Amino acid sequence: MLARLFVLLPFQIAVQEGEQFPVFEYEDSGYKIRFYPPVKSEKAPLGTDVEKLKIDGVSAFQADALRIDFCREDFDRRIETLSDPPQPIIVRAINLFLVRLRHVARAAQVRPSNFQLGTYRVQYLNDDATELEKKEGLVRGRGVIHFSVSWIALTKNVWNDIFSLPPDYEPPPWETLLFDASAELPSIGPAVVLAATALEVFISKILDQLAVLKNTPPDFWKWVSQRGGYRLREPTVEEQYDILLKFFTGHSLKEETKLWESFVNLKDARNSFVHEGVSTVGKVPVNAEVAQKLIGSVPEVIAKIREWLPKELHWPEFKHVVKVEVVKKLL
Numbered sequence: 001m002l003a004r005l006f007v008l009l010p011f012q013i014a015v016q017e018g019e020q021f022p023v024f025e026y027e028d029s030g031y032k033i034r035f036y037p038p039v040k041s042e043k044a045p046l047g048t049d050v051e052k053l054k055i056d057g058v059s060a061f062q063a064d065a066l067r068i069d070f071c072r073e074d075f076d077r078r079i080e081t082l083s084d085p086p087q088p089i090i091v092r093a094i095n096l097f098l099v100r101l102r103h104v105a106r107a108a109q110v111r112p113s114n115f116q117l118g119t120y121r122v123q124y125l126n127d128d129a130t131e132l133e134k135k136e137g138l139v140r141g142r143g144v145i146h147f148s149v150s151w152i153a154l155t156k157n158v159w160n161d162i163f164s165l166p167p168d169y170e171p172p173p174w175e176t177l178l179f180d181a182s183a184e185l186p187s188i189g190p191a192v193v194l195a196a197t198a199l200e201v202f203i204s205k206i207l208d209q210l211a212v213l214k215n216t217p218p219d220f221w222k223w224v225s226q227r228g229g230y231r232l233r234e235p236t237v238e239e240q241y242d243i244l245l246k247f248f249t250g251h252s253l254k255e256e257t258k259l260w261e262s263f264v265n266l267k268d269a270r271n272s273f274v275h276e277g278v279s280t281v282g283k284v285p286v287n288a289e290v291a292q293k294l295i296g297s298v299p300e301v302i303a304k305i306r307e308w309l310p311k312e313l314h315w316p317e318f319k320h321v322v323k324v325e326v327v328k329k330l331l
Helices: 087-104 156-162 173-184 188-213 218-225 237-249 257-276 288-308
Strands: 002-016 024-028 031-039 058-071 120-125 141-144
Touching: 002 031, 002 087, 024 087, 031 087, 058 087, 173 188, 173 288, 188 218, 188 237, 188 257, 188 288, 237 257, 237 288, 257 288
Parallel strands: none
Antiparallel strands: 002 058, 002 120, 024 031, 031 058, 120 141
């Protein structure tokens, strides 16, 4: 029996018309898995259609769906079964192709699949690819349509706050980095690096401002904060959030146990990705959910420290509570 998987890709692949691609096969946990060349879905995303496409002078088409066949004597097709093949096997198969495609084709836009948040369809077929007969309690296919939409609610208050800022206003650099970190998800490594960098930039800027406000001698502060070399090294980020912050404000981030733990875990996830290529906390790989929580803790750290700062060092903050209701017809 076959379980034929079609996965919608978030990018286009140009494929020569009429080219004959060999079918590659391997085994995983008792499933024979066959890879076929990508195909074009029934409805291409808006704006992706082109009038003419060629590869090396040969007409080509835009493929946006990956086809993989899973072969086994039988599959669990009961309605209550979540998935057969199991999702981990499906994810491994998809990423086996995507990781190699990215490397071989030098395609930076290709990223590992987040299958649970993707659009896919599994069709169960006979060995000769003909349709199965209908049977009570058994499915002949499974699928998920995933889409995401977002709206920025522009109210009168938001509009007025936008133009309450001076023409030369520049947002705090750590806030820009934090927005970029959130936008990188579900790419875990780059996201945690940007989030950790946001915290480093934040504390560095804040301590410099506090040093000026507290009339710290410039030469002394430069010696404290900008030393080089192995023995006279600069303060670590941990020392900045602990000792130096307490010196200027009377508070250390260590006072906030959960925030300090999140700060340390984010730093570890960042360092492990930079040095080993994989984000880990306590030697456990960071998944998308954990990464989201780590990045979400950054605004909490910044907000807590803002409470400890003199008002003259406060930057503009805007909070709007808006209720947006949306109705969308799926079928």
